[in-house]
Amino acid sequence: MSFLVLLLVLLLERHTRWRSGVQRDELLLRRLSRVEAAPALAGQPRLQLLLVLGVPLLPLSLLLWSLAPLAYGWLLLPVHLLLVLWSLGRGDTRQMLEPFRASWQRGDLEAAYLDAQRDLGVQAEDDATLLTQAQGFLLWRVHQGFFAVIFWYALLGPLPALAYRLLALLAEHAGDAGLRRQAQELQAALDWLPARLLALSLALAGNFVSAYRVLRPRLLERRASAVQLVADAGRAAAETPVGNAGVETLDELWSLLQRATLIWYCAIALWVLLPL
Numbered sequence: 001m002s003f004l005v006l007l008l009v010l011l012l013e014r015h016t017r018w019r020s021g022v023q024r025d026e027l028l029l030r031r032l033s034r035v036e037a038a039p040a041l042a043g044q045p046r047l048q049l050l051l052v053l054g055v056p057l058l059p060l061s062l063l064l065w066s067l068a069p070l071a072y073g074w075l076l077l078p079v080h081l082l083l084v085l086w087s088l089g090r091g092d093t094r095q096m097l098e099p100f101r102a103s104w105q106r107g108d109l110e111a112a113y114l115d116a117q118r119d120l121g122v123q124a125e126d127d128a129t130l131l132t133q134a135q136g137f138l139l140w141r142v143h144q145g146f147f148a149v150i151f152w153y154a155l156l157g158p159l160p161a162l163a164y165r166l167l168a169l170l171a172e173h174a175g176d177a178g179l180r181r182q183a184q185e186l187q188a189a190l191d192w193l194p195a196r197l198l199a200l201s202l203a204l205a206g207n208f209v210s211a212y213r214v215l216r217p218r219l220l221e222r223r224a225s226a227v228q229l230v231a232d233a234g235r236a237a238a239e240t241p242v243g244n245a246g247v248e249t250l251d252e253l254w255s256l257l258q259r260a261t262l263i264w265y266c267a268i269a270l271w272v273l274l275p276l
Contacts (some may be wrong), residue, residue, distance in 0.1 A: 001073065002154060003272045005080045006265065009150075012081075013088060022085045028166065029173060031055055036176050045178030049186075052179075053166055061159055083158040087165040089145020093138060094254065096120065100134060101247045135240065135253055136231035142257050143198050143230055144168060144191070147264065151194035154268050164190050188226070195226035198260065199233035205259035206237025 012018045035041055035048050060083070067075045096119050103111035109127060116122050116130055120137045124130035152160040167190070170183035196219055203211030214236045218224040238256045240249040 001077060001080070002157075003269055005077065005084060006150060006154065006268060008081055009084050009088075010261075010265070012085065013146075019085050019088055022082055023088070023090060025090075025169060028052075028056070028169060032170065032173060036174070036179065043178070045176060045182045048176065048179045049170070049182050052170060053163060056166065057159055057163060060162070064158070080153075080158050083162050084149065084153050087149045087153070087158070087161040089141065089149075089165075089168075093141045093145065096141075097134065097138065097250060101250065104131075104247045131247070131249070132235075134247075135235060135249060136227070138250055138253055139230050139234040139257070140227050143195060146261075147198045148191060148194045150264065150268075151197065152190065154271070160190075191226045192222075195230050196220075199230050201260040201263045202230070202234050202237040202256055204263055206234075206256050207239050208237070210239060211237035 032052055035051050041048050041051070064076060064079065067073075067079065099115040099119055100112055103109070103115050113124070113130060116124075116134060120134060122130070122133040122137055124133055148164055149161045152164055164187065167183045167187040171180055171187055174180040174183060199211070199215055199219070203215060211233045214232045215229070218229055234253055234256060238249070238252045240252060
């Protein structure tokens with residue numbers, strides 16, 4: 001059933017607007033505000049994190065457990081589907097890049113700098129560095145918005161995928177510095193393995209020799225930055241030229257990510273079928 005859920009997620013994410021309809025964060029943000037405002041929890045980021053994560057995860061785990069024996073488990077299908085859709089990243093990454101792309105293509109580099117700072121959260125001192133950071137933004141955002149969620153769902157089910165998105169939202173919205181740091185550290189730990197698998201799949205989907213040359217010294221290094229690893233592997237696999245190459249490199253990286261998606265789905269299908 002997990003592979004069927006992943007196929008439906010891919011179809012719905014690419015061809016419908018269900019994701020934006022499912023992804024409502026208001027309840028989580030209200031819960032976060034109440035936890036942060038509670039005087040008894042001040043200065044206890046681990047307890048705050050436990051209380052914010054436990055409220056959705058505990059009842060959902062009970063719901064999944066109660067539905068599992070009913071109708072041969074098929075009642076779990078819509079629940080899994082909704083949970084994975086909710087766990088995907090927020091917003092459309094390509095749409096976020098459009099203002100930057102438009103400014104760059106018409107030669108208005110000053111506007112491109114402002115667009116990148118406003119929409120992508122990146123800054124640079126020169127054009128080549130700005131484009132490199134935009135490439136890294138695309139690769140890492142797709143990793144966190146799609147690949148990491150798919151990995152944890154395929155490996156352990158919907159609850160780890162949901163926990164990953166909850167941590168990402170806490171890392172983005174938490175006002176308490178300690179709570180935000182705890183969420184970022186846990187999310188980074190959950191990023192370690194899927195980021196390296198994504199880097200390898202980008203190498204397989206593109207120029208393997210160039211990408212593996214970048215990956216080899218850092219692939220198993222525990223402290224190597226997953227963000228930089230994915231960005232460097234993607235640029236090497238797509239053979240993006242160094243310097244002011246143009247925003248068409250973003251399209252090349254997007255195509256590379258689509259091929260990596262196909263590799264992941266084929267690998268998951270084999271993993272599901274082999275025990276049979």
